[in-house]
Amino acid sequence: MDTLQTKENQVEFDFSGRVVLVTGGAQGIGRGISTTFAAHGATVAIADLQQSRADDTASELCQAGGAVYSYKADLAQREEIVALIARIVRDCGRLDVVVHNAAYFPLTPLDDITPALLERTLAVNLSALFWITQAAKPLLLPQGKGRILVTSSVTGPRVAYPGLTHYAASKAGVNGFIRSAALELARSGITVNGVEPGMIRTPAMANLGDEALNTAIARGIPLGRLGEPADIAAAMLFLASDAASYITGQTIVVDGGATLPESTAVL
Incomplete structure (x- = not known):
C-alpha cells in the first residue's frame, strides 16, 4: 500500500499557517x-453583525485549541467590509481563504417586500461578494492559490420556497457571480466556488416554521434527515484545500438528495 503514496495523490487538509x-x-x-477550519489548523477570522456573538464563538473555539479572531462588521456596508479586511491583515498578517457565508432572509410574502428589505437582502447576500472580492484580491494574489468561497443555496438556482423570493433572487445572482468571477480570477491563481445547502438544522430554520414542519421536511429528503452545519463545512474545507486546486466556477449541492426527485411521491 505504501508504494501507492506519492505527493501527487495525497490529500491534505492541514491549514496550518493559513488565514x-x-x-x-x-x-x-x-x-x-469556523469550527471545522479551526480544527484543521487554520487561523480563523470570524465576522458577524453582533460583536458579542462573534466574541463568544471565538472564545469557545480558542478554548478548544483554535486560533480565532472576532470582528464586528455589517456586510451590507462596503466601507465596513474594506475596514474588516484591513483589520484582519493587521492582526493576522495575511489572508488565504474568504468564505462569504453571511446571509439575510426574513420570511416575507412577495406582496410585503419593501424597498428596504430587498435592498438589505441584495446587499448582504450578493453585493458584499463584490466588495469582499475587490478588497481581498490583493492579499490572495501572493499565495498563488487564493480561495473565494460562498454559501449559496438550492433556493433560487434550483428550487423555490414561498416567502423567499428576495432571497432566491439574491442566490441566483450569487451563482452567476461565482462563474463570472472564477473566469476573471483564474489567471491569478484564485479559485471561486460555492456550496448550495438544502435544509440545514440551524437557528435560522426557526424563520421557516416549527419542529413539526422540520419533521415533515425531513420525510421528503431522500437521506431522511435535515443537514447539519458540519455537512456544509466539510464541502467548504474540500473546496479550500489543495485537493480542489483544479476546480473553479462551480457549486456543490449539499441537500441530502432533496432536489433529485421529480416528485416526492416516489419517496
Missing part, C-alpha cells in the same frame, strides 16, 4: 465552517 475569513461565522452554518 480563513468566515462572514456570519458565529452561528449556524457559519459556526460550523
Whole structure:
C-alpha cells in the first residue's frame, strides 16, 4: 500500500499557517465552517453583525485549541467590509481563504417586500461578494492559490420556497457571480466556488416554521434527515484545500438528495 503514496495523490487538509475569513461565522452554518477550519489548523477570522456573538464563538473555539479572531462588521456596508479586511491583515498578517457565508432572509410574502428589505437582502447576500472580492484580491494574489468561497443555496438556482423570493433572487445572482468571477480570477491563481445547502438544522430554520414542519421536511429528503452545519463545512474545507486546486466556477449541492426527485411521491 505504501508504494501507492506519492505527493501527487495525497490529500491534505492541514491549514496550518493559513488565514480563513468566515462572514456570519458565529452561528449556524457559519459556526460550523469556523469550527471545522479551526480544527484543521487554520487561523480563523470570524465576522458577524453582533460583536458579542462573534466574541463568544471565538472564545469557545480558542478554548478548544483554535486560533480565532472576532470582528464586528455589517456586510451590507462596503466601507465596513474594506475596514474588516484591513483589520484582519493587521492582526493576522495575511489572508488565504474568504468564505462569504453571511446571509439575510426574513420570511416575507412577495406582496410585503419593501424597498428596504430587498435592498438589505441584495446587499448582504450578493453585493458584499463584490466588495469582499475587490478588497481581498490583493492579499490572495501572493499565495498563488487564493480561495473565494460562498454559501449559496438550492433556493433560487434550483428550487423555490414561498416567502423567499428576495432571497432566491439574491442566490441566483450569487451563482452567476461565482462563474463570472472564477473566469476573471483564474489567471491569478484564485479559485471561486460555492456550496448550495438544502435544509440545514440551524437557528435560522426557526424563520421557516416549527419542529413539526422540520419533521415533515425531513420525510421528503431522500437521506431522511435535515443537514447539519458540519455537512456544509466539510464541502467548504474540500473546496479550500489543495485537493480542489483544479476546480473553479462551480457549486456543490449539499441537500441530502432533496432536489433529485421529480416528485416526492416516489419517496
